[in-house]
Amino acid sequence: MAGAETSLSISEAGGELRVGIAGPLTVEAVGRLDRRFREALAASPRQVVIDAAGITALDSAGAWVLRRTSDAFSGRGIEVRLDGLQARYAALVEKAFVPEPEAPDGENGPNPLIRVTARAGEAMFDMARVGRELFGFFGLTIVSLLSLFTGRTRLRFVALVSQLEYVGLNAVGIVFLLCFLVGVVLAYMGSLQLERFGAAILTVNLVGVSILREIGVLLTAIIVAGRSGSAFTAQIGTMKVNQEVDALETLGLSPVDVLVIPRLIALCIALPVLVFIGNIAGLAGGAMIAVLTLDLTIQQFLTQLKGAVDLWDFWTGMMKAPVFAYVIAVVGCHQGLQVSGSAESVGFRTTKSVVESIFIVIVLDALFAVFFAEVGI
Template sequence: MAAAAETSLSITEAGGELRVGITGPLTVDAVGRLDREFRQAVKASPRQVVIDAADVTALDSAGAWVLRRTSEAFSGRGIEVRLDGLRAEYAALLEKAFIPDPDVPTDANRPNPLIVIAARAGKAMFDMAHVGRDLFGFFGLTIVSLLALLTGRARLRFVALVSQLEYVGLNAVGIVALLCFLVGVVLAYMGSLQLERFGAAILTVNLVGVSVLREIGVLLTAIIVAGRSGSAFTAQIGTMKVNQEVDALETLGLSPVDVLVIPRLIALFIALPILVFIGDIAGLAGGAMIAVLTLDLSIQQFLTQLKGAVDFWDFGTGILKAPVFAYVIAVVGCHQGLKVSGSAESVGFRTTKAVVESIFIVIVLDALFAVFFAEVGI
């Protein structure tokens, strides 16, 4: 406190030159007492400013910050500033201790917004390319592991397979059936409202049958499974990664792909076509209920009209897409799980990313399948 009392600040102006003289130690105690005088000096508008620091006997980061702030306040307004007499040992502290003052106007060089947008778009494209490269590599790794399993060079863990079948298949029947039933109800109801205007309400059965069997059933089921099972794969494997259980498997000479990925992949490969079949039946049941309640059709009439509206390939195209979607969902979920780093935040980030990526790829593949089937006449 005694050192702070000895510090003094003198401000004189003559001939367009403002001289700020500092005597004594410029430390945190002195800065607290003299800060108002420094700020008052900054309000002046001379042609030149000289800060005389020859008599500064001590300087800490607070004092260096005040010196630099005062200098920048003048130079930011186009006033020439000269710092005289500061000891050489204080120069480095003056450079490193500077923290910009938000109250001091500065001419920040802000980048052009269009350049920023273009840079972000370019970075996003490179990130997508890297994600695609890593994902294709993991696809190849799972194919190699499946071939090793088929040729007897790897062992299928039957207990893990049955456990995953129960989780991704049996436990998902309720939610898949319910949502597909409700979508069938909505599709039939909205379709009947529009078709009644043209006196073709009976074609609601055709609308429900074709849309549910070819697209809605398999797509909705795949999205449900991606959100339910794909995210679970990422969270389960990611938590094992955080707890170093994956490292323990590798230490034991076991492949994480063989132990963790393959049982989940095969389980979803088996379960998803069955879930799609259940979803198709539920969607048609929802459409049948609306047809009976609003169109005065009997169940027999509904089934007769449905038989004439759809054929085997309307059902077969949906079932054929199911294993492909299952493979994508399982691989994306497990891949993101294995990329989790050592934090709980990473688990959440990778889980969200797995759901987004798998749903995106499923929808893109569904569009490609639709174009392909239309080209081949199926």
């Protein structure tokens, strides 16, 4: 039996627990050695080293035991290091699934309030971890941009033009259509309410201010986050699955310089242009409703619009666009680089990218609104 040839040594010295495995770690060996693995979990060292250099064969049962042992120690805050594992077994250990223990049922189970509180706490810690990772990646992009501007790295011009076509030119149609329809809805619903007070002409003011200051840039950013941000994650994630990112690193190239920076710069250029187009489309939709339902001429609409808005209404919206573009690009590329090597991970990270991008964009838009109100703009 293969399991009879497998040996397990456990020793502890100087706060380090060393678990040495020699021979094939297969289902037969696991059945014989599982109790000793569980006995090792009772120790409380500062560090655990699992010496896997002697493993000559590994199946899913052996990978499960290695993963269970590692997760059990790391879950208690103990540093775990897996040494010497052959590269061909690494993916099997990484994909080994250790189910969470089921919560006890009945009267001995935790109070529902405690469960809800625990989940809320886990969610807060997860948000803090994601925020820390995003902030670190944001700093990495800043360093890469500084290297680009100082001439230490070069810009991939072909990649930049390709991304400009995808995130900019190809998005004009959907941005124009949706902003136009939102302008139509906003003007129509606003006119219905303002007509009750004999102030239907103020519909032009409503459309002009809301489109230029808030709705144009916010709606365009959400469209771009769903369209281009998700594409960034899917593209880079697929490259990660196909080990193309690893190949770039092997060639001595930085994935941030090659993959992230062209997308980031392209989006920072394209989004302000798309916002301008979205503003024009939203105003055009409002003008159409004003002409059809309020019996205004185009000249009257433009005259009322000129008196209702000023340049700051236009620029407060436009100033947000590069910030939103940077956030969408950073989140999308960061989630793409976090893909762990499976098609399921690509889908999960793509969904997470869209949700995080839209959430951060809306939060930033609210902060901008408060700031502009405080400074009197």
